Amino acid sequence: MRQTWRWFGPQDRVMIEDMLQAGVEGVVSALHHVPTGDVWTPEEIARRQQLIARCSDGSASGLAWDVVESLPVSEDIKKQKGDWRTHIANYKQSMKHLADAGIEIICYNFMPVLDWTRTNLAYRLPTGATCMRFDFIDFAAFDLFILERKGAKDDFPEDVIEAAKERFAKLDDAAKIELAESIIFGLPGDAEAPSMEKVRANLAEYDGISEERLRSNFVDFLEEIAPLAQSLGMRFGCHPDDPPFGLLGLPRVMSKEADYKYLMDAVDIPANGITLCSGSLGARPDNDLPGMMERLGDRVHFLHLRNVVLESSDIKGSFYEAEHLGGHVDMVALMKAALAEEERRRAQGRKDWSIPFRPDHGLDILDDLKRQAQPGYPAIGRLKGLAELRGIMVALEHG
Structure with missing residues (x-):
């Protein structure tokens, strides 16, 4: 090898x-x-x-x-x-x-659209090391309440939606921006300045596919x-x-x-x-x-x-x-x-x-x-x- x-x-x-x-x-x-x-x-x-x-x-x-x-x-x-x-x-x-x-x-x-998806690019472990993480609740909070994607509620169980609502309510503006930036990092060309409109437009291109x-x-x-x-x-x-x-x-x-x-x-x-x-x-x-x-x-x-x-x-x-x-x-x-x-x-x-x-x-x-x-x-x-x-x-x- x-x-x-x-x-x-x-x-x-x-x-x-x-x-x-x-x-x-x-x-x-x-x-x-x-x-x-x-x-x-x-x-x-x-x-x-x-x-x-x-x-x-x-x-x-x-x-x-x-x-x-x-x-x-x-x-x-x-x-x-x-x-x-x-x-x-x-x-x-x-x-x-x-x-x-x-x-x-x-x-x-x-x-x-996305090459890969994570919700945290520097998740801290007990040792002090950091790694990348995908938190399904955080992702649901992004999809439902930041991106506000049409039809998103149909893709999550009710308990996940409720948990995401609670998680989102605790995020301040800086945390919301950090979450969006982490997820959009996997979108080629948008890693520096994520645009929700750009993401929505890219997603719309796959309607019907x-x-x-x-x-x-x-x-x-x-x-x-x-x-x-x-x-x-x-x-x-x-x-x-x-x-x-x-x-x-x-x-x-x-x-x-x-x-x-x-x-x-x-x-x-x-x-x-x-x-x-x-x-x-x-x-x-x-x-x-x-x-x-x-x-x-x-x-x-x-x-x-x-x-x-x-x-x-x-x-x-x-x-x-x-x-x-x-x-x-x-x-x-x-x-x-x-x-x-x-x-x-x-x-x-x-x-x-x-x-x-x-x-x-x-x-x-x-x-x-x-x-x-x-x-x-x-x-x-x-x-x-x-x-x-x-x-x-x-x-x-x-x-």
């Missing part, structure tokens, strides 16, 4: 030398500054590769850009509206440019993209919904094993695969992560390894991000299944036998609390997580 690390580019407060000292073997990155739907040019790709290859003092890092996370799928493509055909053509061109640059793995998602329609649009997208990925020698892995259940009245189509099975069967091409995220899928109590790795492992092209503590047994419930070995996901069993899949691939003579993984997210601990890096992506917390995962891997391989 190849040990990788996500890097957001030159604005990232975690430096190339930090990754090097953490002992990573490859880098996961993306051209976040390129507008969604535009072509990633060879020049921009090469510029990012050059940045990864050098430390801040100009010395060689020995690291390379291994995985793209992500080459974003535009809302027009998801809805099949507006410039969606042009965006697909541009997507294909970007893939060709990435393949020409020697990059073989692309991670992406098909989540409408059911899960069946979104899934059909997804299949259409894959039928265009997966054959090209196969011909280019690339591997294409879809990240699950985060969290893996419906929010804001939006359709969700990548939340459980059956969703992945449907998409793998619908476009049955080896390049059409999975980014198995243990944290996202693990936030749903009926997802069996080790079992998914065993049953769908031949199509797993990338692994995100993180853990969550579930605060209820409900499908839609509160959770917070835990230490990599401290939550509800059986990380040892999951990594054992991943290593077994690698052995199967090696026996089959597959060139892609090694599955890259990265320590996904991490607690802010020690100097992370001062550095204030991208939420979920501290230096020391991820280093600790990587060390723990590396320990599991070495112990299992030792036999």
Whole structure:
């Protein structure tokens, strides 16, 4: 299993030398500054590769850009509206440019509007460490009384509505703004200055688009993209919904094993695969992560390894991000299944036998609390997580 690390580019407060000292073997990155739907040019790709290859003092890092996370799928493509055909053509061109640059793995998602959702980006734990958290009552308070989404009351049980009403009544103006900012952070382009009108407008674009329609649009997208990925020698892995259940009245189509099975069967091409995220899928109590790795492992092209503590047994419930070995996901069993899949691939003579993984997210601990890096992506917390995962891997391989 190849040990990788996500890097957001030159604005990232975690430096190339930090990754090097953490002992990573490859880098996961993306051209976040390129507008969604535009072509990633060879020049921009090469510029990012050059940045990864050098430390801040100009010395060689020995690291390379291994995985793209992500080459974003535009809302027009998801809805099949507006410039969606042009965006697909541009997507294909970007893939060709990435393949020409020697990059073989692309991670992406098909989540409408929000890339991910949390209600608190710095939830304080008893140790003083902080993490990201999703509080279902807080989310309901936002949806019902801040966003005031039409039809929101139909999406929550009566007891949740009452609890949200009480919670909202206790929030002062600053707390309401902080809650909104935390949730909107997952909306591309609105992280700095959330606009309720913008959110409402984006949500309205999905009126009349059911899960069946979104899934059909997804299949259409894959039928265009997966054959090209196969011909280019690339591997294409879809990240699950985060969290893996419906929010804001939006359709969700990548939340459980059956969703992945449907998409793998619908476009049955080896390049059409999975980014198995243990944290996202693990936030749903009926997802069996080790079992998914065993049953769908031949199509797993990338692994995100993180853990969550579930605060209820409900499908839609509160959770917070835990230490990599401290939550509800059986990380040892999951990594054992991943290593077994690698052995199967090696026996089959597959060139892609090694599955890259990265320590996904991490607690802010020690100097992370001062550095204030991208939420979920501290230096020391991820280093600790990587060390723990590396320990599991070495112990299992030792036999």
